[in-house]
Amino acid sequence: MLLTRRASPSGQDHDWTAVRSALVRYIRGRTGRLDLAEDVAQETLARLIALQEQDTVGSLFALGFRIADNLVIDIHRREARASGEVDERFECTAPSLDRVVDSRHAVAILSRTLQRMPPLRREVILRRRLRRQSCAVIAEELELTPKAVEKHITRGLVDLKTAFDKAGLAPESLGE
Template sequence: MERCCDVIGGGAAAGHPVVDWQGTHAALVRYLLARRVTKDLAEDIAQETIARLVVISRSQAIASVFALAFRIANNLLVDQARLHSRSTAGLDEDMVCDAPSLDRVLDSQKAFEVFQRCLNRMPPLRREVLVRRRLQHQSCRSIGEELSLSDKAVEKHISRALDDLRRGMTRAGLDPAGWNQQWY
């Protein structure tokens, strides 16, 4: 097996001991994984650590490759944690706004306008039945009694009114699926 140090240059011929870089890399990955670092991050930190060790080993003798490797890996891990905390430090849970986004407000206004136009275009009896059932929460029976309609006729008016609303929303480019919970 060819040693990384022999490929890069140096090695025993240059007066430096031959280092098992692959074994060091594997030990670093195991160490980082034991510290609950993701596999990808462990690989990245181990690779960066080996690169730094190779640069250092070219200019000076390393007394303990593993000790220096683990120290460098720890420092890189701390740097990574600092970088992560800086990127999330600006997000304060107390500063979350409960108000709807501007897009949501504009979509709601458009939906309301479409809804109002659809209601205005409906025959008066159909509109009356829908408003009583969906807005005033009256039962089909009470609506039928007050308007002299059968329960079946009331249900038919509601069904047709909802179809009218659904078609109007679709024509306006609004997704009627999002309105199912409130109106259908």
């Protein structure tokens, strides 16, 4: 676009080339991108000319910088939305509501299933899975054979899997 001095309806003479080059420098300094600076400066000039033709503008540079700032912010928002990146200021580390509900449901199933197990099986499962005791230690402390401990663990895990399957929950989908 060829820009020259042009008089406004109020009779003021404006140097649009100087305004454009100031805008390009300003936007490039803010964004570090010449391609974006050129596009935003062009759009800013179009808006400035339209505003200047409607009314007297006190400072084309001040208004131009304000318009350019707003355009850069709009472009940044549009690009962030299109890229799917999440602005870290708005990122939430809390689990989703669905995840919380599923986890609570899973805990209820786990608790109910453990209560229904024979006491010895429940004790073996809790020692192995929660306390991380070895089969040998469990066998020694409960006066069982290691093979009996393994059978209790196997049967207990089958009971838990059956309960989760009936509820339509997969334990692996609940996270670690």
